[in-house]
Amino acid sequence: MTQVTLKLFASLSDYLPAAERVGNRVVVEVAPDATVAQLLDRFAVPAEQAKLVLRNGVYLAPEERATTRLADGDEIAVWPPVAGG
Secondary structure, three states: OEEEEEOOOHHHHHHHHHHHHHOOOEEEEOOOOEEHHHHHHHHHHHHHHOOEEEEEEEOOHHHHHHEEEEEOOOOOEEEOOOOOO
């Protein structure tokens, strides 16, 4: 199995298990061929809410998420769309 860290910020932290919401992160095991999109699906994160997705600090465009395979030790960080003025 492959172990990765998923970090969800702002309103997306609601998709983490209750015990993990304080730290906004969860370490999980995924199949060796799992993609970033599959990881987000596992936690029911709506694709339209995953505005900014970084893999190890590098931006992943929406079209790359379904084909980018996770590697052991990867850190996926996700932010929702934000509004401001």
